[in-house]
Amino acid sequence: MKIHNISTENSILNSFIAEMRDINIQKDSMRFRRNIERIGEILGYELSKSLNYTRSKINTPLGTCHMHVIANDIVLCSILRAGVPLHNSLLNYFDKAENAFISAYRHHKNNPESFEIIVEYLACPSLEGKTLILADPMLATGQSMIATYEALKPFGNPEEVHLVSIIGAPEGIKLVEEHFHYDTHLWIGTVDEKLNDKSYIVPGIGDAGDLAFGEKLQQ
Numbered sequence: 179m180k181i182h183n184i185s186t187e188n189s190i191l192n193s194f195i196a197e198m199r200d201i202n203i204q205k206d207s208m209r210f211r212r213n214i215e216r217i218g219e220i221l222g223y224e225l226s227k228s229l230n231y232t233r234s235k236i237n238t239p240l241g242t243c244h245m246h247v248i249a250n251d252i253v254l255c256s257i258l259r260a261g262v263p264l265h266n267s268l269l270n271y272f273d274k275a276e277n278a279f280i281s282a283y284r285h286h287k288n289n290p291e292s293f294e295i296i297v298e299y300l301a302c303p304s305l306e307g308k309t310l311i312l313a314d315p316m317l318a319t320g321q322s323m324i325a326t327y328e329a330l331k332p333f334g335n336p337e338e339v340h341l342v343s344i345i346g347a348p349e350g351i352k353l354v355e356e357h358f359h360y361d362t363h364l365w366i367g368t369v370d371e372k373l374n375d376k377s378y379i380v381p382g383i384g385d386a387g388d389l390a391f392g393e394k395l396q397q
């Protein structure tokens with residue numbers, strides 16, 4: 179897998195991630211969602227550098243010119259819930275993309291430390307020969323990313339796969355690396371230290387879905 183950790187270079191991306199982490203600033207859920215969007219746009223811009231381009235003749239009011247424009251047929255898929263603001267921001271840039279949505283949540287049985295990923299809702303166009311962008315702000319154990327990718331398989335073989343995430347843990351990145359084709363790209367805002375015993379990213383941000391949309395009752 180080709181891992182692009184964008185935080186290794188100083189940029190405004192790190193200021194946005196700092197706001198998402200900050201225990202006081204993150205209480206403002208509108209700002210939290212907006213920071214996901216701002217980061218999503220930066221990750222989308224970085225990802226765009228790896229896409230295919232075709233020469234296109236453009237008529238302006240004053241003449242003509244040739245520009246290189248994106249040639250990929252993109253399907254943008256995000257994982258509900260926390261993927262919603264990330265989806266919106268990627269769609270701002272890849273505005274011609276087709277869209278897919280899939281739900282994944284952690285179902286805890288008796289023990290808060292053990293869970294399985296439940297994939298329920300899925301809406302997806304054909305992926306055959308397309309460029310799949312699979313987006314989720316958090317890559318903790320990596321199980322949601324893998325479970326959703328497996329659920330998408332009946333929709334066809336994408337030619338390229340790009341994973342987009344804001345914060346990852348080394349454990350999840352390793353699992354994803356083992357699961358996905360070596361050609362897969364991972365565009366990630368930053369990589370944290372580790373997972374805690376509840377499989378939350380440390381130092382991380384807390385629960386991205388709750389911070390964006392409010393606490394939910396456990397199912």
Ligand SMILES: O=P(O)(O)OC[C@H]1O[C@H](OP(=O)(O)OP(=O)(O)O)[C@H](O)[C@@H]1O
Nearest residue numbers: 259260283284317318319320321322387
């Ligand atoms: O890498 P993993 O260990 O699978 O964890 C990451 C997942 O956890 C969060 O979702 P969550 O299950 O909290 O659902 P939510 O978005 O509805 O809050 C997050 O948005 C990812 O989907």
Ligand SMILES: O=c1cc[nH]c(=O)[nH]1
Nearest residue numbers: 318378379384385386
């Ligand atoms: O740290 C984590 C791990 C999973 N999901 C989150 O929202 N945060």
Ligand SMILES: [Mg+2]
Nearest residue numbers: 385386387388
């Ligand atoms: Mg959550």
